[in-house]
Amino acid sequence: MVQITFLGGADTVTGSKFLVETPSSRVLVDCGLFQGYKVLRARNRQPLPFDPASIDAVVLTHAHLDHSGYLPLLVKNGFAGRVICTEGTQALCGLLLPDSGYLLEADARYANRRGFSKHHPALPLYTKADAELALKSLSPKPFGERIEVTGDCSIRFRYAGHILGAASVDMIAAGKQIAFSGDIGRYGDPLMFDPEPIPQADVVLVESTYGDRLHPDIAPQQVLKEIIERTVRRGGSVIIPSFAVGRAQMLLFHINAVRRRGQVPDVPVYLDSPMAISATALFTRHARDHRLSEAECADAWDDVIYVRDVEASKRLDAEPGPKIIISASGMVTGGRILHRLKKYAPDHRSTIVMAGYQAGGTRGAKLLAGAETIKIHGQQVPVRAEVVSLDMLSAHADQHELLRWLGGFEAPPQQCFVVHGEADSADQFRLQITEQLGWKARVPEHHERVELG
CATH class of the missing domain: 3.40.50.10890 (Rossmann fold)
Incomplete structure (x- = not known):
């Protein structure tokens, strides 16, 4: 039996974390910070519903902090496995994670000096040193190759566009093929390659950041x-x-x-x-x-x-x-x-x-x-x-582009979960998937666990 738990990016556009559990392994896909509303940011300080030391590996789709920024805290709290990512993601995490730690420390110092924090003293979520330690866990892998993550889980990175190193993840976990879109980029972008299709999957997790709108057709x-x-x-x-x-x-x-x-x-x-x-x-x-x-x-x-x-x-x-x-x-x-x-x-x-x-x-x-x-x-x-x-100029695909990416699957998946979007955007995109593609799609809830039949 394979299970997925939605620990972030399920009722919001930030904090992406998807725990994949098989009979013999636990793999976390993305490890992001919650950003935006205070009630969401507060989740960053809540303990995870699992022991970080029990995670065998982390797979990162890309380096943006809402997908990678919780990693220093995961390592600080006991995770000791590999963090598998692309070379571009490793390079960008080398910039983003220490900077995140530095800013968290600086914000805490400034709050303490000016006295505007409700916490006394204000403490950073993690430090620059914590972030630099986490970077040692990163294990870069190329696009296009099948990579063994654990004994019963493997992945292949496919170009997602979006930013340097960004990937969609084609995973096989205990015989189940699961596709994680990551953040899908734009078609015809002057800098990044077009998003690469994934031919088949039993289960698809697709982002919906702009699932309820179209980008203006303006130069x-x-x-x-x-x-x-x-x-x-x-x-x-x-x-x-x-x-x-x-x-x-x-x-x-x-x-x-x-x-x-x-x-x-x-x-x-x-x-x-x-x-x-x-x-x-x-x-x-x-x-x-x-x-x-x-x-x-x-x-x-x-x-x-x-x-x-x-x-x-x-x-x-x-x-x-x-x-x-x-x-x-x-x-x-x-x-x-x-x-x-x-x-x-x-x-x-x-x-x-x-x-x-x-x-x-x-x-x-x-x-x-x-x-x-x-x-x-x-x-x-x-x-x-x-x-x-x-x-x-958005680096995120709009509704039509997301549907175009989903159209790359040769057959409908058994299940489609619409993630990484605000409530309206995710629900409207769910409706579009149902009406345009005829798929079964739904929006999961935060901390929901599903069994993949």
Whole structure:
């Protein structure tokens, strides 16, 4: 008998964790942090319903923290097995996990210094040292090869698009073939390969981040051109909260393209994120995992001012004249973007460009909803800047693209579980799967355990 327990990503778009149990092994697929609403973040501090030491292996679909960010805590609490992932995921986890630990420590110190935490003292979920220890467990494997995980469980990584190293997982567990979509990327993306189909599976777990909507069919470079033009014309700056991995590189690709064609005013472009700078270098080193050659990578990222150290970042706010600043984090949950917004959100001349999915409860979601103020470091900061969204730049497949990926299966699975989506999105996508494909599909509940017949 094979069982799956949905320990995250089941009633929300974050915290992905799926426990696969066979008569002789326990494998955790993804090990993500919950993000967004406080009630979700609180789950990160609740004990797991199993002993981490009892897990034989972890399989990561990709490096984003909502899929990998709980790993340091899992290791800290006793997990001692392998974490199987792609080479690109290993490289990006090397950036994301220590940075996550560092930010958790920094946020705790800042909260203690300013006294705005309800916990006394405020303690980080885990530390940078915990994250660095967890990295030693990562075991990188290539795309396309069948990999033994345990005696009765094997996997094959298939390209998912989305970000560098992202994979869908084709698993065989005690004779049951289970497909985990991971996060599916876009078809025709200028950077990443198209999502790769999985021919067959008994059970499918499919993400539904954008399962209830379609991305606008608008050229992103035209939209960016118009945003930059009107913002600079009124003397403001363009501030872009961005995910350091994937989104920052995509933004630079498009901004550099319109600048090279002379379509926008010649203002400086700053990449204000050490992690994004390092991730950009990784794109060059892992060119075989995406569409651009090393030379094309170098061409796409040139003419950008990299801002690594803290003092240089602080000086950005004093630099005169319009500018474009790309800074992390993408959902405005922490990092340098908080300091940039304290400066530029109150400026009616400037524009804040939201360039990706904003989970409910994040500052990014509040900005998109038209919030007049946002809370940063315990203070209410007025929002007078223009706020716009670049939905067409999403690294997540929309409803039609998700259905296209599901259409790659040669026969309907016995069961289809719709995961990793907000409630409305997941339920609407479930209906689409039923109506368009004729499959049996449902949305599992948090902590639900199912037996695969």
